[in-house]
Amino acid sequence: MDTIFNCRIKRGLFKINDHRTLEALFTKFNFTDYRWIKASQIEVAHWVRFKCMFGCSSYGKKGSCPPQVPSVEECRAFFSEYDEAVIFHLAKKVEQPEDRVPWSREIEKELVKLEREAFWSGYHKAFMLFMDECRLCVNCTGSREACVNKDDSRPGPESLAVDVFTTARSAGYPIEVLSDYKQEMHRYALLMVE
């Protein structure tokens, strides 16, 4: 019994230390508004994919958006292979709708650097989901095969059928449908890690 108890304590301490290593990286990259969540809190739903297919102008035009991504069931299987994730809250007000693009681009560049450093630190399963569609290039080539930055390109949560509304709320974060671009956006990136 003692042995089992001690193992549990050691595992618990190991986990805390794990978090500290990654949290130092979050600070280094200035992503300070985040929460640890269980991967099972990430809600995956078919309706999200339907919203991409019908009603989104990026459908078929972006190298990290549907239909250039795995099926909903494959996405669900992907998330089930993790125990934990980190949700990063990124809030922004913009004057013009187009102002969102360079803001997203600069953040995405840092997010992928963070993922890479997490990987180099020994987190071999680290995988970042951007808080927007991939905006690394000014003009996206529109397909995975033709992507000009395959090393850095990542999908956004919605591209992998994540219901960001339910997921953010379950983490205790705010998110509402916006009716005006001048309202503050609440965007969410996800780092899958263990």
Ligand code: SF4
């Ligand atoms: S890296 Fe560039 S080409 Fe590749 S998906 Fe992103 S925006 Fe498109």
